Amino acid sequence: MVEESSTVSTQDNKKKKQTDDNNPRLTGLALQLDEGTRKSHSVAQNSAFVTGFFKGLSTKESYRNLITSLYFVYQVMEKDAFDRTHCPYVRAMDDPKLRRLTALEQDMDYFYGSDWKKVQIIRPSPATQAYIARVQQVAQTEPYLLVAHQYTRYLGDLFGGQMMGGMAQRSLNLEPGKGVAFYQFPDISNTNEFITQWYTRLNALELTDEQKQAIVDEANLVFDLNIGILQELDGSPFSAIWTMTVNSIKARLGF
Template identity: 60%
Template structure:
């Protein structure tokens, strides 16, 4: 349901913008720190909404293994120091994103499913690859600064995603609500692109660094 709806509405330009945005994010350590900071605010607000909602469908899809706030807190300490809570503030695009989460949680909580789907499944599906690219591009210490991408309680991403989809498809949701969730998922996709757009960095340069690091690891080590 959601996958078909979001894929059909995402243009090639939007998908390219999303991918190039991630490469901008790993262009420099400072840029990646800003990206992780934005994700911290987003996930804090998302997971607060999941805890507080009484919507049964959202609760059914709220697997604790997916929670990212604790991992992001570790990453915050790595990039901003132990006093990170007193030195970070959300960017304009991040504020817009978390305002939307608050609005949905208050007025149409069933649409939180779109936020679960768009962020969690994307992170789980591509997390290992993205975390690895960030580690190589920025020459991070092994496992440091990329805890967000590590799902230690999930042994098989493929099996977990299939289980999550089974739970999703078993929910009793009206056609109108399904379409509203798809529409919300597309909005969330754009909100993520807006966060990437704020980052400074050379996407192509990041891509080359990742490619070179992979080549050295495979052929020269």
């Protein structure tokens, strides 16, 4: 019995090792980014991020302001940085399935009307301007650092998109399918498979150790820049949580 148990244990360990070997998140730059960004964030920073997000769900105006800030950020990221860069690392990680600008324009149409680009003067907030300035700076001086922006924003959007879009829908009573295009990725049918492939490409980038660490540092900065945008939002996070709870109960009761 002991010998049989030992054999089973050995087989299980081999299977686990094979699974680990096939998981790109457990090696290379993917692991370095996941661990480097996780460990460097204090409880206070994570709390600020979550609180800020729920503030964005407290009123339609606050959520609209969040979408507006993201529109300006992605406009600069995708049009001014990613589309114009000659950096092979950024080009390798770019994927049209992840691009968010078109989706954000749809959400802007919903909140401002289809002619918002022509008749309304909409400007980025101070925190959004700081975010944009950083993207422009690294695009001009150290474009490989844009990989950190791709990692932090796109994977964050993809990981939490379905949940966050649903929360916004329930909290703000938005029209079905309206105002949440940013959080939807219709061209990605299997999120886990897509992310695995993305991490595999990430690990294949031929970067020096110094460049890899610089990308991790930049990813942490991007996290802080996002917190800055969220902290600008007006509204109460507790109000958003309460509204979502009430609406969920009503939905279950058929009201």
